[in-house]
Amino acid sequence: MxxxxxxxxxxxxxxxxxxxxxxxxxxxxxxxxxxxxxxxxxxxxxxxxxxxxxxxxxxxxxxxxxxxxxxxxxxxxxxxxxxxxxxxxxxxxxxxxxxxxxxxxxxxxxxxxxxxxxxxxxxxxxxxxxxxxxxxxxxxxxxSPGPAARDAWDVIAIGASTGGIHALAPLLAAIPAECDVPMLLTQHLPASFTGYFAGQLARLARRPVDVGADSLRIRRGRMVLAPGDAHLRVVATTDGAAIRLDRTPAASGCLPSVDPMFESVARVYGARALVVVLSGMGRDGCRGAAQVKAHGGAVAAQERQSSVVWGMPGAVVEAGLATTIGTPEQLGAFIARGRRPA
Missing domain, CATH: 3.40.50.2300 (Response regulator)
Structure with missing residues (x-):
């Protein structure tokens, strides 16, 4: 009543x-x-x-x-x-x-x-x-003022493993094509599958997808996918940022690993970085997410019910690092709104 x-x-x-x-x-x-x-x-x-x-x-x-x-x-x-x-x-x-x-x-x-x-x-x-x-x-x-006209972030880095491919489709579908913030993706996959997966991603994301290579420039309106045999790291350049591949063993034991990507994004982009942790086994991404948060960036994690395996996002949430939690569709809508979590 x-x-x-x-x-x-x-x-x-x-x-x-x-x-x-x-x-x-x-x-x-x-x-x-x-x-x-x-x-x-x-x-x-x-x-x-x-x-x-x-x-x-x-x-x-x-x-x-x-x-x-x-x-x-x-x-x-x-x-x-x-x-x-x-x-x-x-x-x-x-x-x-x-x-x-x-x-x-x-x-x-x-x-x-x-x-x-x-x-x-x-x-x-x-x-x-x-x-x-x-x-x-x-x-x-x-x-409080409305959302700023400029993008809330200068880069969006996504980490995923088991179940991540299924989560990426609704997340990317919720992001409008006019959102041209550069995206980086580390998905645990064998190297032999990387080229085919890049083609799939280009259709889902409605933007060109480059497989990571040394000195590749990070450009607006494009996505960079980690190759299956190396970590993506970001380095600052005189006019922006570029990719550096790294094959040093990661603490998580994964190759590619999400942590090196997140850690380098934190150093280069600081508070202008958003990282997203999707479904996956283990804790890869948690160490890197801690660095992102320490540098003032935003950390988003997939919620439990929609995750095939809530290991990676669950580790971030349980460590108190997540500033945003949601289903892939909700996280995509959050990115589309371009509003930083308070």
Whole structure:
């Protein structure tokens, strides 16, 4: 049942219009009171599920959506992309008991477009510090600038192993052709399969794919694939960056290994790097991801349910290195939005 709210006639054009989505009537009432106590803010709808929220968005302008994840029918994470698509101007804040800072749920929500996540206490504790934190988050969400016009990253490096080929197709399909950020890919494959795989990738990625070679320039609008018998390393040049092949044994024992690629990307691109860890056995990529994060870059990992083997992405998540978690489709959409995780 939806909570009765003031009609649109009683809310001024300049008010920040808020919708609360939570299956608990008590929580909806308390959160609405917290928001209504803010000058210039008004809760215009408080509903118990995604379906009712979509009906509100079809007829109302909403500036901020406060979304619970534990909802009947369509859960919050599943419904979040639809809410974002229907109300692209709205800032979505997730309020959930499972959204502690750095939790998998919080990272997943951010990868789907949430601007902030707040751990929701029991209804009896929704006063004091929680109320202040919620009010601050709403103000920050409204005042924060939109995504920058320029790309958030100067390079996207992807590492994958078992199950990675299946994950690459939906990830690349979600990235529009006009996204011309250079891409690097290390996929554990035998050298004899590299040329054929490069041809497949070119069709999936809708961009030329080069098999890595010494001194190959890293160029916009192209992808570089690690050969099956060498690691990809990136070196800075006077006018950009280039590939250097390396056959030194890696700590992971893999050839090619994801770690050398990530480590070199961190050194050359720093905070302008995004690395993505897809399905794969073992821990390859974890050491390199740590270097990327230490240099201020972003680390994305495939979530467990969609992974054939959650070894490589799981190691990154469990080490607390992932800034974004999602299915391949969701990670592709995250790249397409070009927005760095907060």
């Amino acid at each position: 939806a909570l009765a709210r003031p009609s649109s006639d009683t809310v001024t054009h300049h008010d920040v219009r808020v919708m609360v989505i939570d299956d608990s009537v008590v929580t909806r009432v308390i959160v609405a009171r917290i928001i209504d106590a803010m000058a210039g803010h008004a809760v215009v709808a408080a509903v118990g599920g995604i379906g009712a929220a979509l009906a509100v968005l079809a007829r109302e302008r909403i500036d901020v959506i406060l979304l619970d994840l534990n909802l009947p029918g369509i859960d919050g994470l599943s419904g979040l992309p639809t809410l974002a698509a229907l109300a692209p101007q709205a800032a979505i804040l997730v309020l959930s008991a499972t959204c502690d800072d750095g939790s998998a749920a919080a990272l997943h929500a951010r990868s789907l477009g949430a601007v902030a996540t707040i751990a929701k206490p029991a209804s009896s504790a929704m006063v004091g510090r929680f109320a202040e934190r919620l009010q601050t988050a709403v103000v920050d969400a409204v005042q």
